[in-house]
Amino acid sequence: MKTTRKNFLRTSAALATSLAIPSFSFANLGSSSNLKVNGSLKNRFDPWIEVLPESIRYNAGVLHNLSGKKPVIAVIKNNGYGLGDINAAKILDDMPEIAGFAAVKTDVCISVKEAGIKKPILHMGMATDADFYDLASNNVQLSIFDSRMRTLLESISKRTKRPVDTHLYIDTGMSRMGIPYHRAMPWIEDIAKSKSINILGSFMGFTEDPEFDKEQLKRLQNLNAKAASKKINMGRLHAASSNAVYHFPEASLDMIRPGISLYGAYPTYPKKEEKIAPLKVGYRLNARVVRVEQLRTGDSVSYGGSYVAKSPVWIAALPIGHADGYLRKATKGAKVLVNGNLYPVIGYVSASHTIIELGNEPKVKVGDLATLVGPDHPEIHPSHLSTITGTSVYDILMHMSARLPKIVL
Numbered sequence: 302m303k304t305t306r307k308n309f310l311r312t313s314a315a316l317a318t319s320l321a322i323p324s325f326s327f328a329n330l331g332s333s334s335n336l337k338v339n340g341s342l343k344n345r346f347d348p349w350i351e352v353l354p355e356s357i358r359y360n361a362g363v364l365h366n367l368s369g370k371k372p373v374i375a376v377i378k379n380n381g382y383g384l385g386d387i388n389a390a391k392i393l394d395d396m397p398e399i400a401g402f403a404a405v406k407t408d409v410c411i412s413v414k415e416a417g418i419k420k421p422i423l424h425m426g427m428a429t430d431a432d433f434y435d436l437a438s439n440n441v442q443l444s445i446f447d448s449r450m451r452t453l454l455e456s457i458s459k460r461t462k463r464p465v466d467t468h469l470y471i472d473t474g475m476s477r478m479g480i481p482y483h484r485a486m487p488w489i490e491d492i493a494k495s496k497s498i499n500i501l502g503s504f505m506g507f508t509e510d511p512e513f514d515k516e517q518l519k520r521l522q523n524l525n526a527k528a529a530s531k532k533i534n535m536g537r538l539h540a541a542s543s544n545a546v547y548h549f550p551e552a553s554l555d556m557i558r559p560g561i562s563l564y565g566a567y568p569t570y571p572k573k574e575e576k577i578a579p580l581k582v583g584y585r586l587n588a589r590v591v592r593v594e595q596l597r598t599g600d601s602v603s604y605g606g607s608y609v610a611k612s613p614v615w616i617a618a619l620p621i622g623h624a625d626g627y628l629r630k631a632t633k634g635a636k637v638l639v640n641g642n643l644y645p646v647i648g649y650v651s652a653s654h655t656i657i658e659l660g661n662e663p664k665v666k667v668g669d670l671a672t673l674v675g676p677d678h679p680e681i682h683p684s685h686l687s688t689i690t691g692t693s694v695y696d697i698l699m700h701m702s703a704r705l706p707k708i709v710l
């Protein structure tokens with residue numbers, strides 16, 4: 302028989318009936334299925350992220366205190382380090398410790414404003430003239446760093462009928478963005494002459510090489526002193542990311558600008574910061590068990606069969622994999638928390654599935670909640686997973702798929 306679309310549908314419908322797939326109801330599962338959320342996620346197997354506002358706010362307080370109570374510009378770039386940029390901004394917006402937010406992409410800055418965030422947001426990237434206009438007219442503060450900007454900002458100011466709020470982006474040695482510090486002075490003098498430009502601040506990024514960081518800081522401070530001697534105010538200085546907040550207190554300047562540690566991860570490996578001021582992990586990466594099965598001696602697991610059962614053993618499958626942003630290198634010792642117990646990841650983590658080893662008994666069942674990353678046990682903290690798998694902790698957060706549903710608890 303020729304396979305037309307119509308008879309394909311007819312035969313597959315018949316097949317489904319004959320397979321008699323049992324329907325599954327979370328209602329039968331008891332407390333492990335009780336998500337504190339409304340709506341559709343309650344009845345799904347698909348993975349999701351739980352964002353933990355109290356922990357993120359707690360971490361902001363820790364960083365603020367560590368810096369000697371400097372105002373915090375919260376970095377929410379890269380989708381709020383995986384947790385959602387608007388989520389992060391909403392969580393932090395009303396804290397008196399938070400001076401504002403910073404991101405790199407035009408659309409992020411504008412959508413944060415459109416979401417009703419009250420504190421200022423700083424755009425730390427490049428934009429077209431049209432995008433700079435959109436940013437300024439949405440009250441986004443602009444980073445400026447090149448010689449064409451005075452003319453552009455004057456024309457923007459004419460259209461918006463107010464001076465443009467800016468921060469001078471100084472390259473003190475990162476060689477990534479900003480005007481090189483050694484040729485910044487004449488440019489700053491020129492910018493400072495314009496009545497259309499408000500210089501609210503000046504900033505730089507560290508290379509996070511402890512010795513060179515000191516030299517970079519000196520370069521910014523010298524420039525600021527030179528400007529002051531010419532009666533130019535470079536505004537509030539800021540440079541410190543999470544690493545500097547912990548390890549370079551002199552760099553706290555007028556404001557700090559941390560990202561990763563707001564979300565509960567330590568910037569260095571192996572997390573020296575935990576002893577200085579511990580943080581709370583700001584999210585959970587969750588999925589539900591979709592299959593529980595016993596392997597016979599000699600049965601293998603996943604692509605390449607890298608795991609072979611030495612004796613009969615129970616395993617469970619989770620519907621989350623590296624395409625969702627879970628660690629490809631999880632088999633190097635990562636564990637997953639189910640019903641209060643840790644189970645090791647075995648075999649190759651595939652795009653959409655991860656397998657865990659349960660041991661001699663099927664201690665978990667289909668539908669049980671599995672937490673792959675979260676605050677609930679030290680072995681599933683992102684910084685621990687980073688250490689044991691040799692994965693950057695930034696990747697553990699930022700590489701979570703933006704498609705994962707997020708629930709702000």
Ligand SMILES: Cc1ncc(COP(=O)(O)O)c(C=O)c1O
Nearest residue numbers: 376506542543544558559560561
């Ligand atoms: C310019 C700038 N400032 C601050 C940060 C925050 O850094 P961290 O996440 O290490 O705290 C970043 C992040 O890469 C950045 O690019």
